[in-house]
Amino acid sequence: MSYFMYDVMGGTVDEPDSATMxxxxxxxxxxxxxxxxxxxxxxxxxxxxxxDDALLVWENPDEDSVTPGTMRDIAHEEVFRLFGLLAAGDIASVEALSWQR
Structure with a gap:
């Protein structure tokens, strides 16, 4: 699986391990x-x-038919867990959450 992150200044980090994430x-x-x-x-x-204000956005910019979802007041550890799921390719588990669309 391939994935990458953008840091807060827009720098790219390819396939970060959990410590880097x-x-x-x-x-x-x-x-x-x-x-x-x-x-x-x-x-x-x-x-x-x-x-930083605990907003999380879930989207697929390549798919015009998919409406982005949001969640608010998401704890930092939960964000870390969800990033790990996405990095592992477990899209179904992330998509199954209660996204506001």
Whole structure:
């Protein structure tokens, strides 16, 4: 499986291990108006974007027919868990959550 992350400054991290993934997520503490999120994108096109205000966005920008979903007040550890699922290609488990569309 191939996946990559964008850190809060827009830098790309290819196939980060769990320690690197946690470091990128921890970088949300430095988020600002210009750089508000970090994201993980799977080779399938599915993407999770996490924002410092505990907003999580689930989308597939390659699929116009798929409406992005959001969740609010998501704990940092849950975001880390979901990023791990997506990195492993477990799209069904992420999609099965209660996304607001």
């Amino acid at each position: 946690r470091r990128v997520l921890d970088g949300l503490a430095q988020a600002d108006d210009e750089h508000p999120d970090v994201s993980l994108t799977h080779e399938s096109g599915w993407c999770l974007s996490a924002f």
